[in-house]
Amino acid sequence: xxxxxxxxxxxxxxxxxxxxxxxxxxxxxxxxxxxxxxxxxxxxxxxxxxxxxxxxxxxxxxxxxxxxxxxxxxxxxxxxxxxxxxxxxxxxxxxxxxxxxxxxxxxxxxxxxxxxxxxxxxxxxxxxxxxxxxxxxxxxxxxxxxxxxxxxxxxxxxxxxxxxxxxxxxxxxxxxxxxxxxxxxxxxxxxxxxxxxxxxxxxxxxxxxxxxxxxxxxxxxxxxxxxxxxxxxxxxxxxxxxxxxxxxxxxxxxxxxxxxxxxxxxxxxxxxxxxxxxxxxxxxxxxxxxxxxxxxxxxxxxxxxxxxxxxxxxxxxxxxxxxxxxxxxxxxxxxxxxxxxxxxxxxxxx
Amino acid sequence: xxxxxxxxxxxxxxxxxxxxxxxxxxxxxxxxxxxxxxxxxxxxxxxxxxxxxxxxxxxxxxxxxxxxxxxxxxxxxxxxxxxxxxxxxxxxxxxxxxxxxxxxxxxxxxxxxxxxxxxxxxxxxxxxxxxxxxxxxxxxxxxxxxxxxxxxxxxxxxxxxxxxxxxxxxxxxxxxxxxxxxxxxxxxxxxxxxxxxxxxxxxxxxxxxxxxxxxxxxxxxxxxxxxxxxxxxxxxxxxxxxxxxxxxxxxxxxxxxxxxxxxxxxxxxxxxxxxxxxxxxxxxxxxxxxxxxxxxxxxxxxxxxxxxxxxxxxxxxxxxxxxxxxxxxxxxxxxxxxxxxxxxxxxxxx
Numbered sequence: 024x025x026x027x028x029x030x031x032x033x034x035x036x037x038x039x040x041x042x043x044x045x046x047x048x049x050x051x052x053x054x055x056x057x058x059x060x061x062x063x064x065x066x067x068x069x070x071x072x073x074x075x076x077x078x079x080x081x082x083x084x085x086x087x088x089x090x091x092x093x094x095x096x097x098x099x100x101x102x103x104x105x106x107x108x109x110x111x112x113x114x115x116x117x118x119x120x121x122x123x124x125x126x127x128x129x130x131x132x133x134x135x136x137x138x139x140x141x142x143x144x145x146x147x148x149x150x151x152x153x154x155x156x157x158x159x160x161x162x163x164x165x166x167x168x169x170x171x172x173x174x175x176x177x178x179x180x181x182x183x184x185x186x187x188x189x190x191x192x193x194x195x196x197x198x199x200x201x202x203x204x205x206x207x208x209x210x211x212x213x214x215x216x217x218x219x220x221x222x223x224x225x226x227x228x229x230x231x232x233x234x235x236x237x238x239x240x241x242x243x244x245x246x247x248x249x250x251x252x253x254x255x256x257x258x259x260x261x262x263x264x265x266x267x268x269x270x271x272x273x274x275x276x277x278x279x280x281x282x283x284x285x286x287x288x289x290x291x292x293x294x295x296x297x298x299x300x301x302x303x304x305x306x307x308x309x310x311x312x313x314x315x316x317x318x319x320x321x322x323x324x325x326x327x328x329x330x331x332x333x334x335x336x337x338x339x340x341x342x343x344x345x346x347x348x349x350x351x352x353x354x355x356x357x358x359x360x361x362x363x364x365x366x367x368x369x370x371x372x373x
Numbered sequence: 374x375x376x377x378x379x380x381x382x383x384x385x386x387x388x389x390x391x392x393x394x395x396x397x398x399x400x401x402x403x404x405x406x407x408x409x410x411x412x413x414x415x416x417x418x419x420x421x422x423x424x425x426x427x428x429x430x431x432x433x434x435x436x437x438x439x440x441x442x443x444x445x446x447x448x449x450x451x452x453x454x455x456x457x458x459x460x461x462x463x464x465x466x467x468x469x470x471x472x473x474x475x476x477x478x479x480x481x482x483x484x485x486x487x488x489x490x491x492x493x494x495x496x497x498x499x500x501x502x503x504x505x506x507x508x509x510x511x512x513x514x515x516x517x518x519x520x521x522x523x524x525x526x527x528x529x530x531x532x533x534x535x536x537x538x539x540x541x542x543x544x545x546x547x548x549x550x551x552x553x554x555x556x557x558x559x560x561x562x563x564x565x566x567x568x569x570x571x572x573x574x575x576x577x578x579x580x581x582x583x584x585x586x587x588x589x590x591x592x593x594x595x596x597x598x599x600x601x602x603x604x605x606x607x608x609x610x611x612x613x614x615x616x617x618x619x620x621x622x623x624x625x626x627x628x629x630x631x632x633x634x635x636x637x638x639x640x641x642x643x644x645x646x647x648x649x650x651x652x653x654x655x656x657x658x659x660x661x662x663x664x665x666x667x668x669x670x671x672x673x674x675x676x677x678x679x680x681x682x683x684x685x686x687x688x689x690x691x692x693x694x695x696x697x698x699x700x701x702x703x704x705x706x707x708x709x710x711x712x713x714x715x716x717x718x719x720x721x722x723x
Contacts, residue, residue, distance in 0.1 A: 040489050042485060042492065042517055043485060044517050044519065045517075047515055047516045047518075060496060065496075065499075065500055065503065065513075067509040067510070067511070069511040069512075070510070070512075076512055077511035077512040079475075081475055081476070082433065082535060083433045083436070086432065086436075086533075088478060088533060090478035090512050090514050090531055091480060092481065092515075092516045094516045094518050094522075125429075125431055125432055126432070128440035128531055130442035130480075130529035132529075135394050136391050136392065138390065138391060139389065139392060142392065146411060149414070149415075159420075160415040160420070161417070161419040162419075162420075162427040162439055164442050165397055165407070166397045166442045166443075166527075167397030167720070168444050168527075168721060169720070171521060172444075172523065174518060174522040177516075179480035179514075181531035183438060183533065370517070371519075
């Protein structure tokens, strides 16, 4: 998540005198930390853009920059590892700004005693992801800290991309009547991490969805251009938090139909067992797109032609009523409000 | 240090099967890690530039990008803190490429339980440094890990700048006959950290030299332009490692005169007491400039007009003999070879 997102904090949490795990959740505690402690220090027009990355007009008309730290535990999990996540996550933040990722940098903090073989696997993953995305890793840095001062390795990636002239997505551009589309199944990454961390065995293995989303963005840009009003990857805080942030930024309401949200059976079963809501579980390879309702069916169809978009679905509608609030209609006809998480449902998910 | 520097590794250290503290030193162990494990995975023309940052020609003719992780311990020390260091360090890497720093991003890893008051002081330092440098912090990210999985806070900053058309410094441009200039006293940062960490009391307090070096680069660019052959900030590994890397990249030798190297008395005394060589101690607010000998006196004079350049001195000469080797002439007429450190003299210095 960009430092810039989360500017709109709906609840007046005060930050306590010590940092809590929830301050890293991407939820309201993170928003409060940014609002009260970070933005007042660094306030500037670029930060105020509130995107997943920053448009750097002073250095070129179309440059976009984004940064992300990765502290996922465990370092390797079904479907990926921290290296794959670090490349995909930062490239996806650029893609959600409508920017084509071009180069990336990586800063590593290694813990003394880390197995070099594990480091090699993570680097190999990053290399594969970088080549698959058609980008270059152009600079990096390595620091080592004593045993017990990290957890294997942390990596911070920063991406630079060029804004695609066909697109101008913004969290504030959702309009009443727009359709809300998700590009694939919800909840896989978070539950894959949870299963790996806790050693849980579910009937079917849940794998992370980690993937580079630029090909889907490119497809939407080609067919719908500027009609793509909003793009967002629902990572920390899940679909619920991402949509609530958009509803707040656009001053619109949203209505989701629960039975339309694609939750794989193993994810649903694992969530039920653990008392978690898949709408709040982190994803690392799906996007939310908001565009005019008349384009929705075609958009879903086009997304489904991509392997990572095969599970695309229209899950809801933007409405004029209850601005800033996302509601979920249950199959039985009930309605409940979906809100931002205060802290982590699952810490260290990315 | 950029991932790109240290490409030239003079000694064939093999990386063991576990990461050691020395792999983060910026010395030959770091170089071996990069050579054997990182470059083969990410090899590309930009990485091969071997600079402190990367010139991103694909996105603009003059863009330069650099990244650095900061893990300094303790977080606050005489003369600065991790926040000041994180802004200065990354901006200085850009400046050493002849690039004017313009924007910066920051990725934080916070340890659960960190005092928010301490975080606020670090953020305030970063804010002051950002404003003093005339740059904007444009994006960021915050993650929190459990107690015992970090050491207060780590931060990774990435900078983007515009290459100054007056300058084209490269580690490979040192020429026999050139003068080697240092912009200020040597050894302050490392010894300030050492004193703070070990609770040592010296007769006079040693403060870190942390400072933004762009004003000095701007001055040199104005007066000498392209005659500034090499710029380098001697951080991890100190003056000795920085000059050895340049000698290797330029295939030249270097002769330093020990009595001309400005080492403050308290630094010299502390080094003597601890058995350290000030030439290997990290600096965070001085630069090495290599330019034609006939410009050397004027360059020193001009640098001395700046508060942070007041201690500037000509410390040696580039020679044709013994390429790749830096020698030090002692006041008594002896000569010794200055080499790269294999590992850390002081770990977690930045």
